[in-house]
Amino acid sequence: MHNLTFLCRMLASATHEMQNILAIIKESGALAGDVLNLNGPPRMKHGDKLFSALETLEAQVERGRTLMMALNTCAHAAAAEYDVLELSVFCDRTAVLADRIVRLRECSLKLVKQLDKGRIRADGFDFIQTAYRAVELVLAGCRAGDELTLALQPAENGQAVLRVASKTARAVPQSDAEFDAMTARIGAQARLEAGELRLTVPLASGE
């Protein structure tokens, strides 16, 4: 745990620094675009390629920014800075972090949030690990081209449901002792069905 704490402190610091670096890259690219646009569309040879490159630069900075934000939340969560979590924010972060493993399986992941506000009392790092692992378990039964949905939904009796579902897979995800321990730590009830996994969590009272 000592090593993990140190790693997370470094990660929190580095991701903060990366946001500054990305901001400088973005503004520098945008300033170049501003100057090129000063006198209307540039007439220089291959000017379109330059603008295309600036657009790519901006898109990639945004991609990096989203990833850095997710990692930053993860690092602060691992340093036990959260005990009450805004589910919507932590689902955003989980979806960003899980996107790569989904794409490596040639699948896609869509985040659907039907609950804007809703907090739970749990350790943030435990929550991200559990939600990430839920995506992995469902993904294990998917084939290339499948579409996964990570949905945050309201439920009865002051609860919320985090649902990971495949569009086409019909195999029941296989849980394990590690995942069972994770769900217990965040106070969730797991339900595994054909091609999907549901985590039901109690919302913090008054939220």
Place this chain on the structure above:
Amino acid sequence: MATGLSILLIDDEEDFIRTLAARLELRGMRPRTAFSGMQGLEELEREAPDVVLLDMRMPALSGIDVLRRIRAARPELPVMIITGHCSEQDRDQALELGVQGYYSKPVPFDELLGSLRVLQDPSGGGLPRIRAVG
């Protein structure tokens, strides 16, 4: 001579605020830069801007420290936060101190411009148009 909004940018990331200032200047605004909280307060004392753009995490004097001093001396001065660190705690603290905007880096430039435009002309009228200055 530019007659637009006078903006004081305070951030220890020199390349960032120099570039941001250049973009604002191209839109007819009058940016000044300060590379530390203390330097920012000195600039503020020397000539009051219309608005301050302030980073949160800076060595020595943090953004929150600077914001508290600004609020004590000039409670009406609009301040917008631009930060690479976006913790809920920092944001709540800044909002409690009455900031007019809170942006994470990299900054959504059009949103920032829209907020500055509202400060310049509360009746509205769109984003400041890009134009050459100097």
